[in-house]
Amino acid sequence: xxxxxxxxHIYPSLLGLYGDRGxxxxxxxxxxxxxxxxxxxxxxxxxxxxxxxxxxxxxxxxDLAQVTATNLLRSAERSAAIRAEGAVVLAVCAGLQxxxxxxxxxxxxxRGLGLVDAVTTVGPDxxxxxxxxxxxxxxxxxxxxxENHAGRTALxxxxxxxxxxxxxxxxxxxxxxxxxxxxxxxxxxxxxVATYLHGPVLARNPALADLLLRWATGGELATxxxxxxxxxxxxxxxxxxxxRQVRRASAASGRRTELG
Amino acid sequence: MLRQIDGRxxxxxxxLHDPHPASEHLIAFSTPxxxxxxxxVLAGKATSAVSxxxxxxxxxxIGGRVTLAVDxxxxxxxxxxxxxxxxxxxNGKTTTTLLLAEALGSxxxxxxxxxxxxxxxxxxxAARPTEELVLEVxxxxxxxxxTTTRPTVLVLLNLSRDQLDRMVExxxxxxxxxxxxxxxxxxMTIVANADDPLVVWAVHRxxxxxxxxxxxxxxxxxIQCPSCGQVAxxxxxxxWSCACGSAxxxxxxxxxxDHLHGPAFISPFNPSLPGEANRxxxxxxxxxxxxxxxxxxAAISAVERVESVAGRYLTVPIAGRxxxxxxxxxxxxWTEVLHLIDDDLRPIVICVNARGxxxxxxxxxxxxxxxxxxxxxxxxxxxxxxxxxxxxxTAGIRCLVVQDPVDAVRAVAPAGSSVELVGTYSAxxxxxxxxxxxx
Ligand SMILES: [Zn+2]
Numbered sequence: 001x002x003x004x005x006x007x008x009h010i011y012p013s014l015l016g017l018y019g020d021r022g023x024x025x026x027x028x029x030x031x032x033x034x035x036x037x038x039x040x041x042x043x044x045x046x047x048x049x050x051x052x053x054x055x056x057x058x059x060x061x062x063d064l065a066q067v068t069a070t071n072l073l074r075s076a077e078r079s080a081a082i083r084a085e086g087a088v089v090l091a092v093c094a095g096l097q098x099x100x101x102x103x104x105x106x107x108x109x110x111r112g113l114g115l116v117d118a119v120t121t122v123g124p125d126x127x128x129x130x131x132x133x134x135x136x137x138x139x140x141x142x143x144x145x146x147e148n149h150a151g152r153t154a155l156x157x158x159x160x161x162x163x164x165x166x167x168x169x170x171x172x173x174x175x176x177x178x179x180x181x182x183x184x185x186x187x188x189x190x191x192x193v194a195t196y197l198h199g200p201v202l203a204r205n206p207a208l209a210d211l212l213l214r215w216a217t218g219g220e221l222a223t224x225x226x227x228x229x230x231x232x233x234x235x236x237x238x239x240x241x242x243x244r245q246v247r248r249a250s251a252a253s254g255r256r257t258e259l260g
Numbered sequence: 261m262l263r264q265i266d267g268r269x270x271x272x273x274x275x276l277h278d279p280h281p282a283s284e285h286l287i288a289f290s291t292p293x294x295x296x297x298x299x300x301v302l303a304g305k306a307t308s309a310v311s312x313x314x315x316x317x318x319x320x321x322i323g324g325r326v327t328l329a330v331d332x333x334x335x336x337x338x339x340x341x342x343x344x345x346x347x348x349x350x351n352g353k354t355t356t357t358l359l360l361a362e363a364l365g366s367x368x369x370x371x372x373x374x375x376x377x378x379x380x381x382x383x384x385x386a387a388r389p390t391e392e393l394v395l396e397v398x399x400x401x402x403x404x405x406x407t408t409t410r411p412t413v414l415v416l417l418n419l420s421r422d423q424l425d426r427m428v429e430x431x432x433x434x435x436x437x438x439x440x441x442x443x444x445x446x447x448m449t450i451v452a453n454a455d456d457p458l459v460v461w462a463v464h465r466x467x468x469x470x471x472x473x474x475x476x477x478x479x480x481x482x483i484q485c486p487s488c489g490q491v492a493x494x495x496x497x498x499x500w501s502c503a504c505g506s507a508x509x510x511x512x513x514x515x516x517x518d519h520l521h522g523p524a525f526i527s528p529f530n531p532s533l534p535g536e537a538n539r540x541x542x543x544x545x546x547x548x549x550x551x552x553x554x555x556x557x558a559a560i561s562a563v564e565r566v567e568s569v570a571g572r573y574l575t576v577p578i579a580g581r582x583x584x585x586x587x588x589x590x591x592x593x594w595t596e597v598l599h600l601i602d603d604d605l606r607p608i609v610i611c612v613n614a615r616g617x618x619x620x621x622x623x624x625x626x627x628x629x630x631x632x633x634x635x636x637x638x639x640x641x642x643x644x645x646x647x648x649x650x651x652x653x654t655a656g657i658r659c660l661v662v663q664d665p666v667d668a669v670r671a672v673a674p675a676g677s678s679v680e681l682v683g684t685y686s687a688x689x690x691x692x693x694x695x696x697x698x699x
Binding site: 013014016017018019020021022025026029044045046062063064065067068128129146148198199200203204228229231232235236 | 421429430431432483484489490491620621622623624625626627646647649650651653654655661
């Protein structure tokens with residue numbers, strides 16, 4: 001455990017479209033609330049991405065910004081930090097697509113960073129709206145957020161999704177007419193968590209924030225009183241799910257297999 | 261009652277209830293309108309009146325929708341032969357539209373839209389028999405409105421992130437503007453904000469542009485060059501330039517703390533509307549009025565007199581407390597609001613909804629520098645008060661969470677003491693309607 005948790009937000013001016021800074025602020029806040037020193041480094045193009053940081057955040061961006069950021073990060077030297085074994089990375093939306101092998105943006109096929117076997121194509125329409133998923137491999141409850149993307153991401157064999165979609169599109173359909181229950185969202189690979197959920201995702205899902213902090217600090221974390229976050233989660237889940245889905249979601253969180 | 265409006269029979273029966281038959285107004289049009297257009301306007305006006313009486317809103321949008329349903333080409337017909345100015349941009353379009361209408365109104369009759377900025381709202385404004393029209397147009401409707409109304413002047417203010425669920429990408433909105441401008445075959449002048457790289461990208465190839473230093477709306481993020489995608493350099497004076505050669509054009513109009521500078525012209529400049537952003541809006545309005553041939557001094561006096569815009573900046577009594585009504589719908593407008601409320605530590609009620617006009621995605625709240633509210637009593641209310649409360653808490657701002665804005669006003673201040681209220685679009689307008697505030 002380093003003396004201070006260092007959180008790096010990569011290229012916020014290019015990849016900060018969906019309130020992505022919020023993820024960094026929530027991590028800082030939750031570390032500070034427990035008396036854990038933490039600091040945020042916002043690294044812009046032209047600056048060096050520090051290699052020994054604890055958590056790297058890659059957010060959402062417009063097409064051109066996503067392509068620019070990918071071109072910068074494709075140099076192995078610049079992205080060594082996030083490529084390092086065991087690096088804790090949260091990638092959202094454009095960030096998710098960039099970590100895969102290829103994606104489509106601004107009318108071109110773009111080679112991604114290739115950290116994970118995932119290919120993103122453009123879907124028939126934009127996925128815009130609330131997204132609720134049930135994590136299947138992490139010890140955290142139902143995830144809630146908002147999605148807004150045109151991409152459909154196919155995971156290679158053996159790549160684990162982050163969650164099963166209850167409401168929304170997520171990575172999109174494997175078969176053209178799959179129902180929500182068959183869709184998945186995001187992926188997990190080592191300590192890389194990628195998702196289409198924003199909102200920002202860590203503000204709506206403090207358990208995911210704490211999981212990243214546990215990975216980063218290597219220790220257990222004190223429990224926080226999360227009245228506001230809980231109220232927000234409950235309000236969003238109630239507004240998005242039918243009562244049947246709420247019951248199913250809470251039942252599913254009881255029989256989760258642990259990975260973290 | 262409104263469910264009956266699909267059929268023509270139902271529409272014409274409602275005309276009987278309209279206390280101001282539209283046919284009288286329509287006589288003033290120089291080109292006789294086809295019968296279908298006349299009927300369309302009548303139907304629309306009748307529906308607006310009914311909608312207003314039922315307190316469903318100002319009636320402009322629903323009325324316009326009915327008109328359009330009866331005659332889809334009505335906007336083209338209604339605007340033919342009249343000078344049209346189109347105003348668009350992410351922030352300030354309602355204000356600039358109103359200021360410009362005031363400036364033009366010093367010498368001629370003008371009708372304008374405020375807030376009802378999609379096609380249906382435009383039809384309602386165009387149905388009034390004035391010499392000129394000033395149309396506030398939603399960013400995504402600019403191309404369509406240009407084709408149908410062939411504006412004489414196009415005013416482009418700025419583009420920034422707003423309604424993330426609907427706008428897709430601001431860069432793509434700029435591309436649409438650029439494509440629409442490339443198709444212009446008639447005489448048109450563009451009045452454009454030189455400080456906004458996306459606006460510059462959209463218009464810079466056009467031959468007739470009046471550049472105004474229209475401000476950056478407190479843009480905090482580094483700017484990305486719309487032309488090549490690199491991160492452009494902004495110097496301390498707000499100028500921007502990029503390695504690819506794109507740069508801020510030299511403006512024809514600039515505004516400083518006391519004066520407005522135009523081509524071979526300088527005048528004291530004191531708009532009544534508060535804040536930096538409104539000074540920029542007023543400068544854009546004067547430049548546009550000048551492009552329409554209005555005397556610059558007359559235009560300046562007209563815009564200086566305007567004190568509120570569609571209810572914004574009004575102080576209204578709520579539960580015995582004087583409440584200043586402010587609208588903020590995205591990070592850029594919040595930057596303006598935080599500037600405005602800087603002078604004192606009045607309690608503040610923030611009301612956030614996420615309906616269609618507000619944008620359904622609330623993640624923009626995380627790009628607002630709410631840390632600036634430190635030291636105030638703050639209440640979070642509205643349908644998305646928990647999103648706001650979470651954001652405020654993370655910014656170190658303790659807040660009361662109260663569902664209803666009137667209860668929130670009561671909770672933050674004792675009777676008689678002043679309160680600031682900031683709402684998103686639907687929250688703001690719902691409250692005005694509920695308070696029966698007319699504007
Ligand atoms: Zn450039």
